[in-house]
Amino acid sequence: MQASQRTAFSGPTLIRLLTRLTDVDVPESRLSLSDRLSQWLGWTDAIALSTALTANPPAAPGARSGAHAEGDECARVRASLAKAIAGDSAFSVKRRNDAQETSVDYAFFRQRCLSLQQTMETSTGTVRARLRAMLATRSPAMTRLAMVDAVMEQSLSARERSLFATVPVLLGGHFERLRRAEQATLAANDAQHDTPGAWLDVFRKDLQSVMLAELDIRFQPVEGLLAALQAR
Numbered sequence: 001m002q003a004s005q006r007t008a009f010s011g012p013t014l015i016r017l018l019t020r021l022t023d024v025d026v027p028e029s030r031l032s033l034s035d036r037l038s039q040w041l042g043w044t045d046a047i048a049l050s051t052a053l054t055a056n057p058p059a060a061p062g063a064r065s066g067a068h069a070e071g072d073e074c075a076r077v078r079a080s081l082a083k084a085i086a087g088d089s090a091f092s093v094k095r096r097n098d099a100q101e102t103s104v105d106y107a108f109f110r111q112r113c114l115s116l117q118q119t120m121e122t123s124t125g126t127v128r129a130r131l132r133a134m135l136a137t138r139s140p141a142m143t144r145l146a147m148v149d150a151v152m153e154q155s156l157s158a159r160e161r162s163l164f165a166t167v168p169v170l171l172g173g174h175f176e177r178l179r180r181a182e183q184a185t186l187a188a189n190d191a192q193h194d195t196p197g198a199w200l201d202v203f204r205k206d207l208q209s210v211m212l213a214e215l216d217i218r219f220q221p222v223e224g225l226l227a228a229l230q231a232r
Contacts, residue, residue, distance in 0.1 A: 014213035018167070021174045021206055045155035052147040057140055067230040070134060074226050077127050081120055081215055088112055091208045104200065106175045109207060113168045116211055121161070124218045128153065131225040138229070145228055149221065167214065171207060178203050 041049065085091070090112035132146035182199040 012213070012217055014167075014210065014217055017206075017210050017213050018170055021210070022170045023173065023177070040159050041155055045151070048151045049148065049155070052144065052151045055144055055147060057143045057147065067226075070131065070229060071226060074127055074131075074222055077123055078215070078219055078222075081123055082212060084119060085116055085208060085211045085215065088116065088208075091204045106172050109175065109203075110168045110172060113171065113207065113211065117164055117167070117214070120215055120218050121164075124222055125153075127222050128225060131222065131229060135225060135229055142228065145225075149225060153221070164214065167210065171210065174206065175203050 090109050128149070132149055135142040135146040178199040182197075
């Protein structure tokens with residue numbers, strides 16, 4: 001089967017992966033980042049953001065742990081999340097059984113996907129809050145940055161959660177297309193000697209790649225705060 005012409009995205013790996021794996025062809029947005037944010041932020045969010053940007057707070061007193069130690073902790077959390085994704089039961093290649101491969105249900109993979117998303121959201125949120133607290137002990141400018149990040153996280157969390165919720169939905173379509181394609185191929189070729197179930201291994205690898213790409217996006221605010229902390 002020849003692949004149809006699709007819009008070529010230059011954005012994050014997650015977007016490029018989902019574009020390749022799904023049958024949804026969405027034109028790349030021509031809006032700038034600031035224009036998109038203006039559509040996502042309500043007037044109360046805009047006021048809170050303006051207040052944070054114009055504030056001149058004193059640095060909050062507190063213990064100053066080394067930026068290197070914070071970097072090690074961020075790396076540990078990220079590695080732990082990546083290991084959880086790589087080791088999840090949804091991604092393991094199992095011994096094939098004809099009946100099992102034809103009756104497998106996407107609900108299992110959807111549940112694992114949602115569970116991993118919740119784990120990533122909780123873990124990155126905890127690290128992000130910790131970095132903000134550390135920045136607030138550095139200088140008024142760093143305290144202001146921490147305030148802006150807190151406002152952005154609160155303002156965009158609902159939008160972010162809604163967007164990430166579409167990932168399991170899109171993967172469900174990919175799951176069904178792979179299964180139907182193999183069934184059609186086996187029926188057309190009357191392939192008695194072919195081993196059914198290869199499609200499921202392909203799906204598991206694709207699901208793992210998407211989850212790792214989502215982790216990259218979720219960690220971007222963490223990396224930005226960490227870079228600011230290490231620069232001081």
